[in-house]
Amino acid sequence: MEELQRPRVPGYTVGRLLGHGGSSTVWLAVEERTGREFALKCFRRAARRAVRREAVTQEDIRREIRILSVLDHPHLIRAHNAVTVEDGTDGGTGLIMDYAPAGSLGGLVAARGQLSVGESVTVLTPIAQVLGYLHGQGFTHSDVSPGNVLFTSHGKPMLSDVGMARMLGDPAAAPGRGTPGFTDPAPVDAVRVGLQPERDVYALAALGWFCLTGTPPPRTADRPPLTLLVPEVPRELVAALESGLNEDRRLRPTAPAFATAVYRSAPPLPLDLAPAVHPTVLPELVTRLHAPADPGGLHEKVQSLHRRLTTSKWSRLFTVPQKLPFPTSGPALPVAVHGKGRHAQREHGRKARRGVFAAAAVAIAAAGWWFTGPGVTAAGPVTPAAGHGPSTAPAVPETLPAGTQEQADPADAARQQAGSPDPAAAVQGLSSLRSLAFGSGRFDLLDEVNHAGSAAAAADQRIREPLQASGHTLAGFMGTLSQVQAEEGGTATRAVLALTSAASAYEEKDAQGAVVAAGDAGAEQRLRIVLVSVDGKWRVSEILPGS
Structure with missing residues (x-):
């Protein structure tokens, strides 16, 4: 043709x-x-x-x-x-x-008719994970469909065409676009155009129905029970899919919650890709043989218990890291931390209460935020130099000017700057709010800093939990930002800022004011801060190394 x-x-x-x-x-x-x-x-x-x-x-x-x-x-x-x-x-x-040689999910189902329960879990879990990651960064996909799920020669599912609606010049229309049968039937929320992750969750659940039956799901009123079409499907998987297909988007789970529910419902099995790939790709396939039958019995019960344990919030009590079977891109925590001249290694089991909280304090350096980072040597505090050009925003002072009311909330000035429509100015206010949260123990301020569900929020939560549980604070902690420049391509809802960051020295104090650990000042470093607009206010989504 x-x-x-x-x-x-x-x-x-x-x-x-x-x-x-x-x-x-x-x-x-x-x-x-x-x-x-x-x-x-x-x-x-x-x-x-x-x-x-x-x-x-x-x-x-x-x-x-x-x-x-x-x-x-x-x-x-x-x-x-x-x-x-x-x-x-x-x-x-x-x-x-990127090239994915084993073709698409659409081609695989066309060649085979439908996938097994275990193969469907293998497809859905990582796609839900990557959607959770995208939503945390302030993106929605808007066309989660069989043609946009691709496979490597190892049978690894990959999500394609992120941002394609933007590249075609129509980002505002993205929520209403999509592939028939995989598009949320609920009306587009005009107030939240472009920021509707629950529409992706509907498409994800529709993808699961497609994997198991070979066809997109009918509307709720016309949809038969999935167990009539696929008798072997577990009740937990049916519940996960039906919750994602709920026509009331407020009742749908988040993408990470959907991933956990699907993974816990049944054991993931290798995909048989051979019927769908091009003949030249067959020699490359790792999963070219049919997956073995579900062993059932005691083996499956043990595997099911393991899946539930490793996805439980109580996994730390059993020295099992909380995880799903597929990797994510979150920052890894270092094995060692430093506090007040002593070298405290992270370990499982019981430790002195004092040492545990000291480790939590200096975890600031490993959490992925902009004040310090892995591999940074100790240095004196860095004060932003004046005159970095018109795009350099001034920092919010840590203390109020003389003559103001003594009872004034020091967070008010930071909030005012964080509310600026200029992301270069807002990031300074967000930095000050975060410093105040850890320095004073007002951890609720972090909710005004980070985008909920983002990598930045997760990193701060790892620091917040042990401090809040113990009543400890990081006295004197203060981050300074300078040379703040907005990168090209920003929009009204998303901005990427290149900046120089440094952090002051601080002391971890208990509820009685006694010093239990100390942290050195962080060296100056270049970072890229991703901000997303939430209800008209900038929030931090992710922190990346500077170029």
Whole structure:
């Protein structure tokens, strides 16, 4: 067919067609310099004009790639570059992306009819995890569908096309877009356009129904009980899917909660991908044989207990780390911490109460926030230099100016600056609120700093819990930010700031004011802070190393 003529891209050898849809075609492309395989997505000109009048340019796509560059998850297909497509009917602009050789979930179900319960768990759990990660970063996907779930040769599920609606120039329309059968039937909330993760959860649950039955789920009134169609499906999995398909979006679980419920419902099994892949890919498959039958009996009972234990909030009591079976991109905590000249190693079992809380204090350096970071040597406190240019926002003073009322809340000035519509100014107020939270023990202030469910919120929660339980505070703790610059590509709901950060020395004090540990000042470092707008106010979503 003429519309599927092979494109030509400088620096790449374009091979076979991988797939095509209404807005694009996808080809296998080999980078000539390195021999590495990529997927080349070529946008159709007609589809681009249908979305907005002018064509999407390479600069448009590169700007979106820069915005999406803050995302890093092991189950996420990444976009690398925009390229010029020289000929073919898809000529114009192309997108270079990760290549997943084992095809899509849509192709797999088309070839096999349906997946087993264990295979469905293998698909749904990591896709729910990556959606939870995206939601925590302030993104929604808006088209979770069988064509956008891809597989590596190891059978690893990957989520593709994150941000594609933005690249096509219509981010506001994203919540209402999607693949028929996998789109939330509830009306789009016009007030929260672009910030509706529960729509992704509906599509995720619809994906689970599709895996088990081979078809998208009917509307609630017409949907038969899943156990009539698939008698072997566990009750827990049915409950998880039905809660995700609930037409009242307020009653749907979050993506991480959905992931946990699915993983606990049945043992994940390897995917049989062989019927769906291209013949040239067969030799690469690791999961090319049919999965063994469910062993059942005592073995499955033990495995079920293990799954429930490792996903329980009580897992720490049994020295088992809380986890799901697939990796996430969260920061790892270091094995050792330092406090007041003593080297305190993290260990399981009982330790002196004093040593445990001292370790919690200096965990500030490992939690992924902007004040210190792994590998930083101790140094004196750094004061922001004046005159860094118009985009450098002044810090909120730690103490109130002379002449103000003694009873004034020191958090008010920080709140005022954190409420600025300018993210470069708001980040200074957020920094001051966080310092006050840990320095005074007013941990509720952290809810005004971090985006709920984000990596930044999770990192601070790990510090907050032991301090709050013991009544300890980090006296004198203060973070300073300087050289704050907003990166290009920011929007009214998302901004990435490049800045220089440093932290003061501090003392951990117990409820009686006695010093139980001390932390050194953190060295100056460059970081990238991701902010998202929540109800019109900026919140911290993620902290990344500076370039």
